[in-house]
Amino acid sequence: MAVRTLILLALAGLGAQLVDGSLGMAYGVTSTTLLLAVGTNPAAASATVHLAEIGTTLASGAAHWRFGNVDWRVVVRIGVPGAIGAFAGATFLSKLSTDTAKPVMSLILLGLGLYVLTRFTFAGLPEGRLGKPLRRRFLTPLGLVAGFLDATGGGGWGPVGTPAILASGRLEPRKVIGSIDTSEFVVAVAASAGFLVGLGSEGVDASWAAALLAGGLVAAPVAAWLVRHVPPRVLGSAVGGLIVLTNARTLLHSDWAGAGDAVRWTVYGVIYAAWAAALAHAVREHRRQEAREASAGAADGAGDPAGTRSAESTAV
Numbered sequence: 001m002a003v004r005t006l007i008l009l010a011l012a013g014l015g016a017q018l019v020d021g022s023l024g025m026a027y028g029v030t031s032t033t034l035l036l037a038v039g040t041n042p043a044a045a046s047a048t049v050h051l052a053e054i055g056t057t058l059a060s061g062a063a064h065w066r067f068g069n070v071d072w073r074v075v076v077r078i079g080v081p082g083a084i085g086a087f088a089g090a091t092f093l094s095k096l097s098t099d100t101a102k103p104v105m106s107l108i109l110l111g112l113g114l115y116v117l118t119r120f121t122f123a124g125l126p127e128g129r130l131g132k133p134l135r136r137r138f139l140t141p142l143g144l145v146a147g148f149l150d151a152t153g154g155g156g157w158g159p160v161g162t163p164a165i166l167a168s169g170r171l172e173p174r175k176v177i178g179s180i181d182t183s184e185f186v187v188a189v190a191a192s193a194g195f196l197v198g199l200g201s202e203g204v205d206a207s208w209a210a211a212l213l214a215g216g217l218v219a220a221p222v223a224a225w226l227v228r229h230v231p232p233r234v235l236g237s238a239v240g241g242l243i244v245l246t247n248a249r250t251l252l253h254s255d256w257a258g259a260g261d262a263v264r265w266t267v268y269g270v271i272y273a274a275w276a277a278a279l280a281h282a283v284r285e286h287r288r289q290e291a292r293e294a295s296a297g298a299a300d301g302a303g304d305p306a307g308t309r310s311a312e313s314t315a316v
Helices: 002-023 027-037 042-066 072-094 098-122 136-153 157-168 173-199 206-226 232-252 261-303 305-315
Strands: none
Touching: 002 027, 002 042, 002 206, 027 042, 027 098, 027 136, 027 157, 027 206, 027 232, 042 072, 042 136, 042 173, 042 206, 072 136, 072 157, 072 173, 098 136, 098 157, 098 232, 098 261, 136 157, 136 173, 157 173, 232 261
16 A cells, blocks of 8 residues: 555656646645645645655756746745745644644635636636836745745645736746746745744655655656647646645535535535536637637738748748
């Protein structure tokens, strides 16, 4: 059973890092959700995930840097306040009792999952004005909030930071994702230090962290390459639905809800139906976007035949 668990964790780490490296979010949320589902202490789950993230974010940041996906000014301006917020969040979570922390964390993760699901299903990855600088007065509070939420919820750096910077329209999507993934390294280090102060090594399973790390290290360079090719809208909808379903299950089984079987299965049915509809919508919108881009490209080519012939002659 122990070996099977480690293999499953490694596969989960691989899948989570593929998503995180492609979307700039969801490694911590996905991995922590899995650890909570198998009964891990909330503080220990977040500590284990952040310990693994030290390695995965370092590898992911290096891969994104190699592919030119990193803006170092953004990394510094959001990473430092993010580290402060993560340390504070880790020490805060370490002081909560397990009975209180588990439903609180699941509620945070549920909210993040709903945000990811709706954001990518209905909005996709927005592209706005490019070129204008991202100022400290925007990045500093964003980093503090995202770092605190990341440590207390076991994830949140990407779900908070990535959409906020994307929405500003000042940085192209691939650099937003690469910069968020790279800055997460200092956040993971700070959160791990906070958990070390608050928990010591109590409840942190080093073998589980190593399994998550192994899967993440395999996926990191692949995700950095895929960021230009994978349809993020569909992937975001799929992951968001999984996070919502898993954390809704945790809450429904908690003392907070005390739901009976009929209520639980009704809620599951609603979530499954909404998830399927969201995925179908995301796939349709992705295909429509591809068709619009193809039509625009064909129109541009038809409108400039002389330029095309000139380019062909130059190529020959």
